[in-house]
Amino acid sequence: MASVLPSPMLGAFEQPVIHPPALSMTPDDETTMSEAPDPSNLSTRSSMDMGSEAEKATSAPVDDAEKQELRTVEFEKPLSNREIQLVFFALSVAAFLGSLDQTIISTAMPTIASQYNALPQQSWISLAYLLTSTVFQPIFGRGTDLYGSRLMLFLSIAFFDVGSLFCAVATDFIWFCSGRAIAGIGAAGLLVVCMIIISQMVPLRDRGKFVGAMYARTAIATVLGPVLGGIFTRFNWRWCFWINLILSGPAVAILLLFIKKIPNKKRPGVSFKDVDFGGIILIAVCVVALCLALSWGGTTFAWNSPVIITLLVVGSVLIPVYILYEMYVPRFPVIPLDMFRIRNVVASTGNYFFSSVSMYGLSAYIPSYYQLVRGDNQLVSGLEILPYVGTIVIFSTVVGYLMSWTGRTRPWMWAGGVVNTIANGLLIMLDGTLPRAVEYVFLALSGAGVGFIAQTNTVSAQSKVAKELLASVTTMTMWSKSLGGIVGIAMQGSIISNVFQKNMFADPAAAPYVDQLKALSDLRSLPPDIQELASRSYGKAFSTMMIATTPFVAVGLLFSLTAEPADLDRKSGAEKPEEDEVAPKAGDTGSQTGNGDLAIVSEKPADAI
Template identity: 35%
Template sequence: MASISNDDIPPTERSTLLHGSRLFFVMFGLGCSVCLGALDQTVVATSSPKIVSDFNALNQISWIAGAYLLTETSLQPIYGKLSNIFGRKVTILFSVFVFELGSLLCGFAQNMISFIIFRAIAGVGGGGILILADTIVTDIVSAKDVGRYQSIINAFYGITTVVGPILGGIFTDHVSWRWSFFINLPLGAITIITVTFSLHSPKQTALLKNIKRLDVTGIAIIIVSTICILLPLNWGGNAYAWNSPIIIAPFCVGVVGYALFGFVESYVAVEPIAPLAFLHGMSFYSFITYVPIYFQAVKGYSATMAGVALAPYVLGFSVATAITGQLYSRTDKVTHRLLCLIGSAFMTISFGLITMWNENSGPGELIGFIIIAGLGAGIIFQDVLLCCQESIEHKDIAITTSLLMFFNTVGGVLGNAIIGNIFYTKLIQFSSSLALPQSFTPQSVYCIQFLPAETRSLVIHAYSMALHSSFIAFIPMCGLSFILSLFMGNIKPSYSEENLGRVI
């Protein structure tokens, strides 16, 4: 990806700060766009078991998040650059429109294959939403007000992440899981209308010249590499043996591709920030995908109650990001390394405790362990973002934020594939020895409730053991994050009277 000089970057929205009603409407529109990103991560979590049950495709549950994350991940590294080339307004409108199109198609999907394709389309748009909303705030308000207005954006995100799992459960239980996607349409429409009429964007000239500056080579490498790694992780042990050439060959191509991408984008490397973001994504996205299966399959919760049970995780995440931001802006007594160590320790401990879950686990164990995991994940995510943003110039914020999000979500793609493979392989292994009715298939979580009581308890135990094996895989991910935190250096947040109250 070619570097961008100051002369290459067109005048941004920062040249005209917004005030009054225009600022209000833009902030409201950006808040709605953030809700889109937050909803996609949480509302679908509690709908997923019903979706795969309707399509008889439990073995493909990782693709519900994976297909979206695949395209989102592949395009995130360039959204920051796109916004510098074409302007924030055009880029975020494009992002929201494509996301809306994908969501609409998902709501009408008739089989798992089409659903996966439509999720991938939504991911093309989703890759830029959160990044651009955060960046636009730094353009439209003065530096001393950035913290105040980004706190508003964070509030939209926090509220949505808490409400999302519950909303997904309500739709699934009382209307249809399809409304988990239709709900995005009015929010996206508000964003498009408010941004179109309220956000100023300089006219772009030399469009063809700008297009030529896009990193087509880097985009192609990362898309192909991600697909080559994702496919064998989903197929291995299920469709093909792990030592099959069909598994080994694409995996090797993917690894080489990522190494090549790292070389091409060599200016990107910020060690160990990128690996920390990568590991955070592996645990975060996998957690919100597979914990709802535990609540619905093992505990027998409805989708609504599974959403309520997951809420402490996203609540803990939101609280932790807010506290970390406040520590960043109000004191220089803590270091970035210390915060990441604390967050990683919380996550490692929580996932170690979560492996103890079984059919008889009580509410205290469930809620307490989930809150600890959410707090740890929130601390790491916010601290890594702050640490990186603090060391760069304003003109590079969009690009740097997009790259951090890229490492976070590529971790999510691979984490979902790994955890999904472990879960489904173990589920088939544990259930294969059971005398089950021919009408029953482990592909459908919702079939469990129709089994005879004695058989049902055996199947629930099989699900519990399969999830136990999956949860164990979280521990080394979080443990490695703790180890990498030791090498961050003893860097303290910037602290000055000018920076007081600033939360990014």
Template identity: 30%
Template sequence: MEKDAQSQSETDKPRSDLEPPSPTKETAAPAPPAPATVNQAKGWRFWAVFPALCVTTLLAAVESTVVATAMPFIANEIGAGDSYVWIVNVYLLTSCAFLPLIGQLANIWGRRYLMIAVICLFALGSGIAGGSTNVAMMIAGRAIQGMGGGGVNLVIMLIVGDLVPLRERGKYMGAIFMFFTLGTAIGPFIGGAIVERSNWRWVFYLNLPIAGLALLLHILFLQVKFNRQGSLSEKLRRIDYIGNLILILSIVSVLIALSWGGARYPWASYQVLVPFILGFVGLAAFHFYEAAPWVKAPVLPERLFLRRTPAAALIIAFIDFMLLYWLIFFFPVYLQAVKGLSPIQSGVQFLPSSAISVFTGTASGFLLSKWGRYRPMHFASFVLMVIGLGLFSRFDKDTSKAEYIGIQVIFALGLGLLMTSNLPAVQADLPEADAGVSAAAFNFMRNYGAIWGVSIPAAIFNARCDAESWRVSDPALRAQLSGGKAYDFVTRYADAALNATSNVQGEIVEVYTRALRMTWQVSLAFALLGFLLVFVEKEISLRKTLDTEYGLKEKKKPGADVEAVPTSTEPKA
């Protein structure tokens, strides 16, 4: 076995274009004996789980982007000022920072009860955000929402991984990602429609009936096993408290720096540099702590990042969501500030992204299950995104509707191809025992990418608006456009422009056009980095069998324990 493991080492020369998964030297944290290989029959109880998963993923997906077009309006209504970015970022922060902890809890207490808990958290946060009377209350509600929303996405992936083998996972995740992509894409439209035609509070209250439906479906149909052995104190000792704390504090520190830099304080100020340095030092300390021999159950095991294919695929996940949120939060700025569309109109113009990415995301999942090759889809994805982002930087007030919709389609095709082919690339070169921690790491990297995908373009956009604000001849409007208030000014500009001369209106549009051009040019560099990372990945064959202790509960037979580990239906390899 040792010799075989060495032959599969990452340091070996490439063996073939399509390689079998190689075992890892490290093992997961102490756990019950590995269950047998299972190919479960897909009866009605199997299919009844998926409608619940689809409704739940739609719930979290819509909320992650619904504030994109509504944000300028909401920020103005509650007087958020330059704190507006925290309404978005705190959701992304908590949905990212608590993911590794949620992954550990799912392995200890199972998927069913944790899914019910994160949906309840999400509903609670929605109610608080919807009832907000000030920016602090809004941020608190969004923080609770983020914990629930991030947990929902992770537990869904864990459940799918428990029910189907890696080779088949793509087509099932394709159906679920269809709802996820649809939700993220129609979110801006819904947000625009609500703030224009109704009370902005329904941006959040809308989640409550959907959460109720999701809860009902999971209570009825999500009947899955988990290991009940061990006392409560033994289970609590399996949680990596120190690792989770270091990670959460580090991410918070980095996000504070990203939110303040160029908006509230200059990038070179100590208010920005200190949290930046502390955050990155904390992330380095987290890495060394997780690799320490006394950490028996690391929250993000080092072995996930030591093999080149999982490591490259995890960084690709980071870049993928960074670029997704880059588009979601700054394409509406172009439509509203440069083209002069209303929030609801900008939401309508964003719909092509939803239709195309839904189609390609679903199709790529089925192709992956049939073909078993993810690298060609990753190459195609980044080629399309590079082209799309390069063309975005050419947008101005004279760009035709056909042009900006067509370029959206190019970019959306690239996004869709990655949606269902990325996680299998992470898990292909890892044992099935690492399915849970690798899914948690994958979701963590995506959500962490989303944080940077909002913060980096916001910093660039505000800095460029400051630098270009001299073009506005009206001193009052120039003051409203600078000092980190350019994003918030998008909504107020529509009212201010009514009293401005046509020359001043043109000057403001020019400032926004130039700021957005630089924003898109920087995003292009990240897309090119993603393209290069695909060369680092190896094409590894995807497993067609499943090892899990978290599958569906079997029908209780006389004298049999419902929670028993299933017997083998296939010979062990």
């Protein structure tokens, strides 16, 4: 009977994709569910040493029987199509909540800070969450590789729900911000571990559909967050956090129901003493210092202030220190540096980082543009981001299916980079003078470009590594997006603030309203001529922001051009290399690292693009 892989679009009973029968496997064919083991091997394969598996991966080709014996057990029992759908739905809900919690707070922050009499400190509501979610992403990713995805998944959910509960019942501002920091730890794990489990749960050829659908759901959370936050704030802002507990309940129930079938590949022989505490401390201090510098620079402190300079110096100095430490000290580093010898990993992380500099900033500042330049209210301006996010949702889903259909990643990466670069260049003209319909078209074009690369980078990087690095590579691609977003939002916020104030205060008539204008608050109470001046000034600032970020998108495109063809018919580390894979040699991009991680690189298929 043919093996059938379900569609990730739960609830839409689409025609499933039919793959070749698994019972007639030849040396050139693969079973559809690559990670599903032969039940007859479960008793002998559950405690396989991954180091010996890596050594076998470099040996000469063997026959089909030996290939079946070498298969790595990642499920205790195979998942049926319906079970895959249910587990994917639960993981999608978890990742959706992790994304929603980042944006739902945006419209509620002033109200929350006012209730705690902490308006001057309201930035900590988002900053506490940002710091922990950024620091803990690589930690959860490496933890999944070493200790298994089940432990990391439920740890993430526990942190997220406990943090949300703290926020919902907090009686003072310190308690509330502590809850935000705890929830940020959980969100880091949710976003990373859910994507890793999906990557372990479906074969490489079909992975784009599921990864694309996951990105579509997180993009929807970007739009819904501010809208839901505004609605809840009108009644009781604490529902911004109660909703996390309510919606996570069904997801947890489903995951517990199938806990024995959730992929749980982990490295045997790893103990508590193998935890890279030194690397964790170094990466935490480095990321926190740089995040604080980028968040405070130009707003809380001047860029040339001693505080910002100190933070930038500390963060910058710790980068080479961290790299040297990870190269020579820990057995299992937080970030396995050997994966950066693989071209597709560098291409994907570079593309994600530079593209995200623009992507996250657009999501943050499009509503502000329509409020301050077009004079729309908060609800309308929140909906006007739909052309941008809507096309991200559509194209990330469609391209996922195209990847599975064609087995190609590079054409979609390149198309996305070209479209995104052109669209960002066109958005330079958003200064309040274009017809709204034209602005919406430009935003939709930019969203389409982002949708093209939303999942292609992840799958492209995964296609070149063995199972030992799958979790780390998946984490690194996602972390590069987060880091690019932090840089982008900080840079764009500084540009908008400086250009707006420069243009605004060039007119002496604006001097009496300096406090309102600097805060960009309650502008409708200003005289009509000052409102018009503020509108023009913000339009120029937004245009300048796009001038600054468009080159970053172009650099991301250049990174994507360096990617090698991805063979999506191979098994990403599911078993020993087939004939189109080569054992790493001296000078190759894949190698056996000192800590036992193995990066296996496929040769270019003759017909690959």
